[in-house]
Amino acid sequence: MWTGVEYEVAVNLIYSGCVEEGLTVVKSIRDRYDGYKRNPFSEIESGHHYCRAMASWGVLNALLGLQSDMYRGTLSFHPAIEGEMSSFFICGKAWGIYSQKEENGKMCKHIDVLYGTLDDIHVQE
Secondary structure, three states, X not given: OOHHHHHHHHHHHHHXXXXXXXXXXXXXXXXXXXXXXXXXXXXXXXXXXXXHHHHHHHHHXXXXXXXXXXXXXXXXXXXXXXXXXXXXEEOOOEEEEEEEEEEOOEXXXXXXXXXXXXXXXXXXX
């Protein structure tokens, strides 16, 4: 199996609204690289430490519903996860924590920039 391709399929499933199916693909990868069967830090594909497995970062972006267009200066979050949550995010100009919390019966979004700036970026709803 090519984990990089599997992660790409998972990302596309999640972005398409098939969150459970996408996470099932991710779980099947993680089950193979669980530390007992295989090294969880070296997904084997054309040798050890192959870069295509970096596609796993896309899963985080898909779960956040992250859309980042630094050329146009826009950033948006539409999480695939309902309810309260928080997660690391990274884009071309900054990184930090995105969170959503229920306050007074309404889901409130918050972006905490830990490095860089989003001053010239329009964060869309």
